[in-house]
Amino acid sequence: MTETVPFQTNCQTCPLRRKSVFRSLEDKELDFISDFKTGELTVEAGATIVQEENKSPHLYTILDGWAFRHKALADGRRQVLNFALPGDLVGLQLAVLNEMQHTVTALTDTTLCVFQRDRVWSIFKDYPSLAFSMTWIAAREEQILDGHIISLGQRSALERLAYLILHLYDRAETIGYASNQALDAPFSQSHLSDALGITPVHTSRTLRKLQEKRLISWAKDRIRILDRDALEKLASYESMADECRPLI
Amino acid sequence: MTETVPFQTNCQTCPLRRKSVFRSLEDKELDFISDFKTGELTVEAGATIVQEENKSPHLYTILDGWAFRHKALADGRRQVLNFALPGDLVGLQLAVLNEMQHTVTALTDTTLCVFQRDRVWSIFKDYPSLAFSMTWIAAREEQILDGHIISLGQRSALERLAYLILHLYDRAETIGYASNQALDAPFSQSHLSDALGITPVHTSRTLRKLQEKRLISWAKDRIRILDRDALEKLASYESMADECRPLI
DNA sequence: CGGTAACTTGACCGACATCAATTATTGTGG
DNA sequence: CCACAATAATTGATGTCGGTCAAGTTACCG
Known part of the structure; x- marks a missing residue:
């Protein structure tokens, strides 16, 4: 870390x-x-x-x-x-x-x-x-x-994955675990699958599709957001925007 | 108004x-x-x-x-x-x-x-x-x-519906809006659909299937749970079990 | 009653699942 | 450092659950 x-x-x-x-x-x-x-x-x-x-x-x-x-x-x-x-x-x-x-x-x-x-x-x-x-x-x-619920209920696998990547990147960035649109992903594809409610096989295919669209890259457990605007649009992403939060 | x-x-x-x-x-x-x-x-x-x-x-x-x-x-x-x-x-x-x-x-x-x-x-x-x-x-x-997330992510439409009915019935019962396994449902099938993340068409079919299995009945906006054990088993339902909660 | 919204039903389609076979990748002990 | 196993990821073929489209059939309401 x-x-x-x-x-x-x-x-x-x-x-x-x-x-x-x-x-x-x-x-x-x-x-x-x-x-x-x-x-x-x-x-x-x-x-x-x-x-x-x-x-x-x-x-x-x-x-x-x-x-x-x-x-x-x-x-x-x-x-x-x-x-x-x-x-x-x-x-x-x-x-x-x-x-x-x-x-x-x-x-x-x-x-x-x-x-x-x-x-x-x-x-x-x-x-x-x-x-x-x-x-x-x-x-x-x-x-x-709430955000995950709307994802699981309404978004397609591709949209869900895009949303989750943006969500995790943003949270990681605020505490210094990610920067420059790059995130060291500590999770396997099966963790992603269990979060997205899709099978590992389909996660692999969906990840590939996001890469083919040149929205992200995924190599050696490092996720890089290549085209943030397009990814946000695909996911209809809305950020949390809490500039300041409590810590206990 | x-x-x-x-x-x-x-x-x-x-x-x-x-x-x-x-x-x-x-x-x-x-x-x-x-x-x-x-x-x-x-x-x-x-x-x-x-x-x-x-x-x-x-x-x-x-x-x-x-x-x-x-x-x-x-x-x-x-x-x-x-x-x-x-x-x-x-x-x-x-x-x-x-x-x-x-x-x-x-x-x-x-x-x-x-x-x-x-x-x-x-x-x-x-x-x-x-x-x-x-x-x-x-x-x-x-x-x-959390319960809804696992429903949307892992359960089939039939299981989801079973889960939601049990969930709503139990909540309604605690405050006196339901009793004897019967609930006056104030929602339309499209509300259910939006909660379950499925289309209204499929909600109708799924509701029918639950009735054909004699697990519930649904008539004139009144839902009746006919076989609670079987419904719970189908849904892998776990109840909340808060016997006492705060009111503000 | 007529008009609108809610529900039902059927035919067809597509996204994702399942099954199965490779192919990386990681970790372990020799 | 290399076998080797074990796990994770990829790929293809095929199947199914739930979506879409469209045409009824209620039920509701002014």
């Missing part, structure tokens, strides 16, 4: 927090978060971070790496619900609903900040701006899911 | 709040909500409640009636993102993200409690348990959307 994370990352000097996308905090809040954080968890690519039905006592923020939320039907069909990047909360549903209906898996080697679920209430009690941030983050996830 | 009627329903004696699904509140919180509520909005079936890109100064809770959240692509293809029932918040994304990327439309004649967006902050500042409720509600919506 882009930067090397030391053994323990101090919240006050957190490299993520320095990025301009993230809202700055009062010292009081920062001190609380620093205290709220009880450790770091490092997992290898492919490892499960939170399992459905398993009530982990933790809440996490991704510090470094890619993860994805997914969910399976009884017969094994699997759907990727969303991807998660540094700054994203993992386990919010569990923390507030006390129930988790999906699994979160690391896509790359990933480092997470660990928080204790049983202290979540004190956020609401004593740190209103952090409480607001929690709601903000949940609402933003909702907005992203 | 919309009209605003001030205070027909008092929060202290709100009929919704009496239902056992809803968590009871401290007097202090109830008084706040009562004060937070600035009026009621009644709209006819088909009317827009909140429009994408239109920054309404309001946040709503549905008091009576059905609504749906939806979103369109540039070329007019439309997707229903989710349905909304009494007790559901409308405009939460707008309230916290200050941006709305979907439209909310009334399905039936609908009454909503009206709150001022600019006072949302005071919830977080002074009423932590209400703030928690906001996050809870957002996380639950997320969970529902």
